[in-house]
């Protein structure tokens with residue numbers, strides 16, 4: 001049944017608690033009027049998410065899977081069509097905005113969702129993929145930090161979360177991308193709470209990291225791919241951040257990453273470099289990308305979007321569109337590969353994923369032995 005716009009509007013009004021007529025109109029229209037070439041404050045992103053969900057009930061649903069330290073919702077949009085008879089759906093994960101100041105990342109998650117919502121009906125391949133896959137997209141994980149980065153010029157380059165200082169310190173926040181349970185605290189981190197790469201008290205000590213680990217962890221057996229979006233540097237990073245360990249499917253991770261970089265270059269001619277973090281950036285530990293691979297998700301990548309240092313985290317708004325266009329091409333390239341590998345060639349056996357899990361566990365254990373000594 002197709003509902004008249006005024007009925008949808010009434011539901012929206014009831015759900016959002018009797019806003020002013022002005023917000024009513026904004027909320028109702030924002031799927032189409034939302035400007036994807038601007039950076040948006042968190043309240044607009046929340047409102048947009050609600051609107052996308054309400055306008056596309058066959059494709060989009062939302063899940064609140066955690067609360068930030070300051071008790072704000074961590075919300076994702078799930079994109080997926082009804083599954084085909086007799087097939088289990090697989091999962092693709094994408095998140096943006098784990099580092100507060102990297103505003104191009106949330107802008108990309110919004111762009112990615114918009115592209116899929118607007119194109120799947122006229123794109124048979126995409127439609128087929130959405131029947132086989134559920135794509136979970138979190139536009140902003142570090143909501144508290146993102147809001148803080150919008151507060152004023154002096155907080156614009158805030159990176160971490162906003163959890164309070166440990167005893168004896170006056171410095172807020174943890175680097176959430178050093179807080180995951182992946183060789184935590186071993187390399188490329190600081191235990192000084194004032195440092196920008198402070199890894200927190202323990203693995204998963206932060207509610208934001210814990211929420212992702214809990215939510216993704218319970219669907220690991222059906223998750224094919226984990227994409228986490230950052231800036232800047234124009235890199236496609238693959239596991240691992242620790243220089244002494246290597247993913248069992250390293251060669252395939254490289255070739256799939258390079259195929260994505262090639263697609264990205266076709267769009268606006270920009271070069272994206274592919275490799276592990278120690279190879280092309282710096283060693284690190286406790287990243288969500290490494291955690292995803294260690295628990296057995298076969299394909300895990302970090303995108304570092306534009307640019308290569310000219311503007312860095314202050315990327316001008318006129319670069320949002322070209323950056324998102326090339327990143328979309330890269331993401332679709334990877335998602336298509338993992339989809340086709342699973343569904344068009346007899347399927348990626350679950351046993352393969354299970355074997356990887358066992359292997360990864362052994363590596364994790366032996367590494368912690370090395371570090372302990």
Ligand SMILES: [Zn+2]
Pocket residue numbers: 099102230231
């Ligand atoms: Zn980052």
